[in-house]
Amino acid sequence: MIKPPPSRPGTAPMLRFPRIALFCILLLPILGAEIRDPMKGQQLFVSKRCADCHAVRGNGGRIGPDLGRTAVKGSFYELVAAMWNHTQVMNEKMEESRLIRPSFANEELGDLLAFLTFLNYFDEPGDPKAGRALFSQKHCIQCHRVGREGGSSAPPLDRIPRGTPPLQLARDLWNHGPVMVPLMRSKGLDVPSFNENEILNLFAFLRSQGPRQKTRDFRSAGDPIKGKVLFATKGCAQCHSFYGKGGTGMGPDLGRADLRGSVTLLAGRMWNHWRGMTAAMESLGMATPKFQREELSDLFAYIVVTRYDGPLADKAKGRNAYIQKGCSTCHGMDGRGGIGPELRKVTTGESRERIAQRMWNHAPQMGMSMGSRQIPWPRFEAGELAGLLAFLAEEWKEPGAPAVK
């Protein structure tokens, strides 16, 4: 008789990690986004040998760009457009390296994209040495003590358990704002703001100072479903939009490229935004939100997922792209094929992931065919691709046919 594994007090181990799985299981009807399984995507990243050419934050091959550090971030459409536009270069590089170009089956491309999306979510480890310097530069040392150095007017920061998740520190910093900001101003100190990786480095320093807990505390991704609720109840939805959808325009659009990055970097930008945001919320008669337990993590999970969903697809734009990029030349304006295969049978009613997967798998033959006719490789902007996928899914749909998968 095998006994069940012991649980850690106060936690439900079996329930903590599967939050990521919620992305693929529960989000479809609730969020409208179709993000699949990032864990399977990670395995595909290795098994399809993407890691032979591409690194993720310095780990992996060096032939292709580092997918953890490039601008290949953001919505589904941006990711697919980047992959598509990159096809020919990639084919050449793979031929040079004698690698077999990967093709995808079932939901594999969706899983891989989910993994690439989640590279956005997770942080890189910061640099504690740089963080130590920031602790002084950002004036934390004036009030907080670490080791033998620092002030005593605020709680010491060398008792934070070693390895405390950075987002937990970000949450505490945010919640500490109403006390800390006025206090710093009263002392004539600049309220700290964080550029680039500064917040990661500062947290890496603080995470390395305290005593270790009996077991290490690692965190999984947050729960975007709870995050969606929080986005509304904490008042974020009042001001912020995604790709122009929602909000009042008072706060920045959260689909904006310059607001992307890992969740702790996002927390850093949110902190930098403290002054403006609290003032704006006050003007609307709202209280500055505070976050409990995993709320910040959940909120950011919602933001990442909603970003992945991307802007609304413009089918008209897709029709133009279908014509202007030369798709109609081979596949026919009615999608019945010609030089290229008949599209209407295989794309109609399909999900955007499936259509994108077909495009990807079809690319080598298409490249050869286009090359022999001296037709340039079509490149797409994210918006064009969004429209094109919507066009391909819906254009030739029979009246009364079921909605797009």
Add this chain to the structure above:
Amino acid sequence: MKIERRRFVGLMLGATSGAAVGLSAGHLLSKTFATADSPYDPPGGIEEFRLSVCSLCPGGCGVRVRCIAGRPVKVDGNPRHPVSGGRLCPKGQASLQSLYHPDRIPGPMRRKGERGSLASFEKKTWEEAFVEIGGRLRSIREQGKPESAVLLRAGAMSLGSRAGSRFLSAFGSPNDVRLDRGDEAASIALRLTQGVKSAPVYDLPSTDYVLSLGSGFLEASGSPVASARAFGEFRQVRTGRRGKFVQVESRLSLTGAAADEWIAVHPGTEGIFALGIASVLVNEDLYDRDFIAEHAAGFESGPTPGSKPGLGLRALLERDFGLERVAAETGVSVNVILRVARELHAARASLVVGPRRGPLLPGSLFDHLAAQALNALVGNIDGEGGLLVAEETPIPAWPELSAKGPGAEGRKHSRLDGAGQNGGKLVDSDPEDLAGAILSKKPYPVEFLILHDADPLHSSAAPARFAKAIEGVPFTVSISAFPSDSALHADWILPEAHFLERWDLHTTPPGLSFPLASVSKPVLEHPLVDARSSAEIFLELAKRVGGEVASAFPASDPPSLIRHDMDGIFAAQRGAVMGTAFDEAWVRMMEGAGWWAPGYRTAEELWKGALEFGGWWDPFYDHEEWARVLRTPSGKFEFKADLLDGIAKERAQKLTAENGNATELSLVLFEPLSVAGGFGAELPFLPALLDPGHEERWESWAEIHPETAKIHGLRDKGWVRISSAGGSIVVRVVVTWRVVPEAVAIPAGLGKRGGGRWARDMGANPFKLLGAARDPLSGLPDFQGTRVRLEKAQGPETGPGAMAAWHGSDSGLSGLELQNTRNFRS
């Protein structure tokens, strides 16, 4: 035979590369064993690859076994396994020979006649064995003497090893004694200086400069394959930066042959050399002031937190380790000492490796403490490229033992070997004193001895004493796959299943930093002989004893036990299933940033993944975690200059006395990779790979410097009798410059009386030369301090030799072979 240095180094490197790349074992195996109707010739059939874990040394390499028609025909490394990384050492490559060995113990064997000969044993059933052994154990317990049971064990950190320990503890005995103590001196040094009870981990891949004090890490480390891989990375594989490697020793080892520089020192002065380096670092202000100020105690004389005022390292170095004096004692020029010290300081990350020479040769505590002191001075404790402390695998505790009853009462007794803090010793195990206690019957007599994978009659520092001791034990059970020297003296031999025939779970081998759990299931559906895994044997014995012993295990069979442990690992919520280099980097990066995304959601998924890919591990290492790695009373690194001072004085007196005696030489022992840990001579590939620097195969030899050979009238390829206060052996002479004139070097691992047809009577056992001398501080046998005399001899004293056995001998094994063959065919 004379070999030029260039050719020698070439041969060494060639051999190392050969080991890494792997031998064509399948081809050689078929050549070795093939006969007209050999049962070992694989038939045609479907090819499959199955995973397992090699258990021929404590390394625990993950292996991938090529099977045809279900029969293993080739063993290679599992590419996803973090220890082997797809590579394997010669021992692993030869492991099929241990599976198909004709002299494997065919089933439980009961002795019916004189000790020492397999002919005295008759085959029994497992039920008969368990009835008698279980009855005996029950009787001892019922008599209220559970403490009189002793477990002497060796080998890998396997499920069987843990089950054995658990069984003994639950039974009620504190006498769990380990025979292989290769890591003991290094562990004691770490305990004294850092307060941590574990073997040190050397971060070779990330360092730039390695100063090794006679360590044999490439040929006989806790995990030779992992060490060779780490060494490859150190030599530029990943970083493109080639680190420098300096080896300090009196006999050029295989490890030394791979170094950039060999510094030949007088025997036993490696630690003095290290303190000479330390002296330069301090005098020239080249030490890490920040580390010393914040994290070290005992650098300056005076009181340290938690201890009385004492001598500081600085004062000790100034007083006793001046350059001229160190140069005179070690035989190394002042300029070389100065240069090495400055190189050590200038490197971005530098590392000093202690003198562990092999699984049976731990090195002296003085040298290990000196290495520790140097590591602290250069500030590389727990830094990248420095000296790390391993994390334990988060295996859940097995059910708590009752604090009352015969078990608890038995455990309260003092250990027979006097080891551990209660016995006032620094060592955790002292098998030589155990032999003494058995003979003297003090503090209490031994009623029951279990030898698990341990062969003290060959591999202890007191083989003769053990031979006498074992005769005085009323009941001895040996769990062994082969008729080892000790097994032939037992009352029962219980054959252990081969690693390809059993379920197992290996945890992190000594010397690696990461927690790991390698899971293996049987590659073969049924064992080729009537064997069982040791875990199965201990579980069954526990059932036979019953009561609290039976309930001391969380499961009743090995797979369920492993599943229990893996479920606990899942609950720890860290790490991942073994994967590719990218997976490793991914987990490391994620955990470094505080995240966990392992690729499994449930304990069931982890279990399936572990079986599919080889196990679980956590590659993330949290550097400079001072509360974990500095657990001394002061919370700091403690130099222990007082201890160094005391030992240094004693050693200086001994060296002075030895230098005055020109007729005696220092005995330098080493363990060739192929027979390290006392196992390897059994498999015919391995005695042919004893040392790539010599022609000697299938026999022992003594390396003697040309000048020394001339003085003693010895010629290359002749024979020499080597005598000490402990005994004498006769071995082949190898005249070579790879040993200094004041020493004679002999390999350990041969000279068995048992072990099967190939091992039997091959070479000589140099442990017979060891006296009763002990390392003055650790209490370990003084493996490197024996003085010997040389005398020309006419020929070997041992029997017909291995080659005779190859062609058939009177060992009584032919019947065994027939039984095995029948079993295999059936």
